[in-house]
Every structure is written in structure tokens, then in C-alpha cells.
Amino acid sequence: MRKKIVAGNWKMNKSMDEAMILASEVVHMVKDEVNSDVQVIIAPPALYLTTLQKHTEPVANMGIAAQNCSNKASGAYTGEISASMLKSIGVTHVIIGHSERRQYFNESNEQLAEKVNIVLENGMTPIFCCGESLEQRQGEGFFEFVASQLTEGIFHLSSEDFGKVVIAYEPIWAIGTGLTASSAQAQEMHAYLRGHLASKYGQAIADETSILYGGSCNEKNAEEIFSQPDVDGGLIGGASLKSREFTNIAKSF
Ligand code: PEP
Numbered sequence: 001m002r003k004k005i006v007a008g009n010w011k012m013n014k015s016m017d018e019a020m021i022l023a024s025e026v027v028h029m030v031k032d033e034v035n036s037d038v039q040v041i042i043a044p045p046a047l048y049l050t051t052l053q054k055h056t057e058p059v060a061n062m063g064i065a066a067q068n069c070s071n072k073a074s075g076a077y078t079g080e081i082s083a084s085m086l087k088s089i090g091v092t093h094v095i096i097g098h099s100e101r102r103q104y105f106n107e108s109n110e111q112l113a114e115k116v117n118i119v120l121e122n123g124m125t126p127i128f129c130c131g132e133s134l135e136q137r138q139g140e141g142f143f144e145f146v147a148s149q150l151t152e153g154i155f156h157l158s159s160e161d162f163g164k165v166v167i168a169y170e171p172i173w174a175i176g177t178g179l180t181a182s183s184a185q186a187q188e189m190h191a192y193l194r195g196h197l198a199s200k201y202g203q204a205i206a207d208e209t210s211i212l213y214g215g216s217c218n219e220k221n222a223e224e225i226f227s228q229p230d231v232d233g234g235l236i237g238g239a240s241l242k243s244r245e246f247t248n249i250a251k252s253f
Pocket of ligand 1: 170
């Protein structure tokens with residue numbers, strides 16, 4: 001059985017006080033309302049991870065993610081945060097290769113592959129993002145493009161390590177735009193990607209890999225999207241900034 005996962009990417013939002021309120025509301029609602037077989041992850045700004053980890057840690061089906069980490073282990077990299085630092089404060093997951101990091105910070109698949117390695121070496125779970133632009137979606141070859149992001153970012157892993165990775169398919173044209181992929185479009189891509197995973201790692205491992213959908217997912221459309229056979233949950237941006245809505249999304253399976 002694949003894990004069902006809902007992860008909230010808060011991006012660069014919220015003051016410390018606001019973040020504490022949001023996290024404690026989410027924690028209480030998850031404890032009281034969300035099925036224990038659904039894993040709920042919050043990804044606040046890095047500055048708040050230490051504090052908010054103490055909120056999520058006692059809840060068995062909750063995790064806490066960093067939105068990024070360095071591809072270097074340690075040393076003279078001003079402003080960077082290493083995977084081992086994240087591990088040392090109890091971070092469980094790291095989002096790798098979000099389209100905003102690829103676009104605004106020019107992160108290449110090669111760097112992302114290094115980040116995936118270092119996250120795994122430190123015993124955390126990478127949530128590896130992939131997805132095509134609007135231009136690509138309107139042209140040809142976008143399935144192959146998204147598959148190539150996986151090939152270049154995670155297909156160097158051994159089967160054992162690959163089994164620890166979570167994938168998030170996030171069409172860039174649907175991120176923060178209010179445009180959601182239809183459930184059929186999400187299912188089509190997820191099934192295609194699962195086939196791609198199977199071609200490298202075999203059907204059994206592909207069938208165990210959670211593939212999340214991300215892109216304007218909200219409490220109204222989550223149920224329909226999550227009902228698709230190859231969609232195993234969501235990576236949620238805007239809607240993760242409201243505790244009620246985010247929890248309702250986690251209750252949508
Ligand atoms: C995201 O950035 O990962 C995301 C899915 O954003 P939104 O839900 O706001 O589209």
C-alpha cells in the first residue's frame with residue numbers, strides 16, 4: 001500500500017507568531033480529524049523549523065519539511081543550510097527541485113541529484129518535484145520532459161534508496177494560478193510517470209512510490225484529484241496557509 005501524503009509548502013510567508021498559530025491549529029486538527037493512515041507534512045520557512053518541529057513531533061502521522069537544502073555537506077557556503085543541520089533539529093522531509101527553485105535560483109537536475117543524495121544520506125525523505133511549463137504543455141513532448149526530470153534527478157539511486165523518495169508532479173502552469181490540472185490530466189501524467197519508474201526499478205517498486213499532485217489544489221477539488229488511482233496525495237501551496245482548508249484537504253481521501 002502506497003503512503004497517502006498531504007504536504008503544505010508555506011513558501012516565504014508568515015511571521016513567527018503567525019507560523020506558531022498556523023502550526024498549532026494544524027496539529028490539533030490533524031490529531032482530532034485526519035485519518036491516521038494519512039501523513040501530513042508542513043514545510044514552513046527554514047527559520048521556524050526548530051520551533052515548529054516541537055509541535056509536529058508528538059503526532060505520529062505528522063512530519064516537518066524544509067523547502068530546500070544545500071547540495072554541499074558543510075563549509076564556506078554563506079547563507080546555506082545543510083541537510084545534516086536539518087536532520088539535527090528533527091526535520092523529516094526536504095522538498096527538492098520545486099519549480100520556483102529551478103526557475104528563480106537556476107537549480108539544475110545535476111545539483112538536485114546531489115541534494116537528493118545528501119538528504120538520503122542524512123536519513124530524511126526527499127520530496128522530489130517535477131513538472132512542465134505552460135509552453136511545454138501546449139506543445140509536444142511534455143510527458144517525456146517530465147520523465148527526464150526524474151531520470152536526471154533520481155534515477156541514479158539504488159532501488160533501496162529510490163524506495164525512500166516521494167515524487168510531486170506539479171505542472172508549473174497550475175502553481176499559484178488558480179488553474180488546476182483536471183483530475184484526468186493529473187491521472188494521465190501520474191500513470192505515465194509510474195510506468196517510467198517501473199521501466200527503471202520494476203513494477204513492484206513503482207507501485208510503492210507515492211506520487212503527489214501539486215498545483216492550485218484546494219478543499220473543493222482535492223477529493224476528485226485524490227480519487228484518481230495514481231494520485232497519492234498533494235503538495236499544497238496557497239491553501240496550506242489556512243489551517244481549516246489544509247486540514248480539509250488532508251481529509252479528502
Ligand atoms: C506549490 O507551489 O507547490 C503549489 C502547489 O502551489 P499552489 O497550491 O499555490 O498552486
